[in-house]
Amino acid sequence: MGLSRRAMLAGAASTLATSAFGQAPLTSPRPIARVPAQDAIAKLVAERGFSGDFGIVVTDMRTGEVWEDIAGDKAQPPASVTKAFTALYAIEALGEAHTFETRVFADGEIKDGILDGNLILAGGGDPNLVTDQVAALAQQLKETGLREVRGDFLVWDDALVNQDEIDASQFDYLGYNPTITGLNLNFNRVHFEWKLEGEDYVTAMDARSQNYRPAVTTAQIRVVDRTSPVFTYRDVGDMDQWTVAGSALNNEGSRWLPVRHPALYTGEVFATFARSHGIVLKVPKETPDAPTGLPLVRFESAPLREMMRGMLRYSTNLTAEAAGMSATAARSGALRGLRTSALGMSRWADKRANGIAPSFVDHSGLGDQSRVSPSDMVHLLSAPDVMSTLRPIMRDIPLVGADQQVIDDPRVSVRAKTGTLNFVSTLAGYVRTKNGHDLAFAFFASDLEAREAGKLTGAESPPGARGWNRRARRLQQDILKHLAFRSA
Structure with missing residues (x-):
């Protein structure tokens, strides 16, 4: 693995030095890369005998000096580090205070608590709506005095272009590869629970969140006597139909499965709560028509800045995709599909960081066809006004000593975004050193190569993947500690 040294980010760094630190611009238009004593990071990498590609770029935010550059121009899959781009993209397009609204409309006349027409549950693209909030929405509807709906109960999800799944190359049963629509619930996942009673399994599917666990029928599952595959999926129109291999189940357990009809799923849960309040509703039906009529009640999401903070902390893929697609719609004035929206984010990044060349296929990093170089990543992080936006909402990364205890030093902090796929490990952000x-x-x-070979095994976690990713994370820790506590 070669070690290259170069000056970088001159224009952006000098602008940043002026705007962020109140100092005069650098006199040299191309700051000189610093060669660290004994090339300690290069040695750390070499000692690991790391398979595949490893790239690192580190730059001083005040001076623009490049502290480290190892294969910095090699583009690699960014994994969930993509979400740092997405957070900035969405905040700048929509504003930190932007919220997503889920609303209920009455399309018809209401008299004596009876709606002579249709009731419409309309999504506004909120990716973080959960069952407890749907329950609150139904409670609000009760408080309007509505008791009966004589027309249909309709659900509308076209505030975003629907996408069956984020990455078609991933397994159908992965809860982190959900459908994307304008009406989402519980990150478009359903909770599957099983328990062996005698010789048979008892199963349940529900839409649980913190306080409620309503059963659902829009997703069903059957345990079958086979060894593989573990899961099969079939779309039967208005329902997700799953089977699971009994040999893969222990005596009891649970996991989340993706929902492929989120609008109907949300509608079923809303109807359950509405009926608990005495409001008569029919089985939900999807409608392609944008809602009209009288707005009755609404639920407003948390502000976008807080949503992006949660996304960077918990790496929720649906949040990234909905936020990214909403940002593209705001910038372009029209709804765009996932791939087109991701291309729009690539073009925005090129302009935002003055000439970088990332290539995104989504906004979450789940697709391994996206490519970003470490150099381009640092170029964006160092662009004017980016650190002030991203650093406060990034996750704290604790540094851990050889004794596996967290190093408690108030002079040092790391705020960053992690990314993990099988045989892919990324980390990007900001570190404040002891000096x-x-x-x-x-x-x-x-x-x-190992990633592609792993896909052929058909395993969710192919042989060698966990060990490889664990070694990568340890290397990241060692490099961070070197940077944070170096004497220079």
């Missing part, structure tokens, strides 16, 4: 330097960094590692 008060603010650094932007990106560590990208991938073994794409």
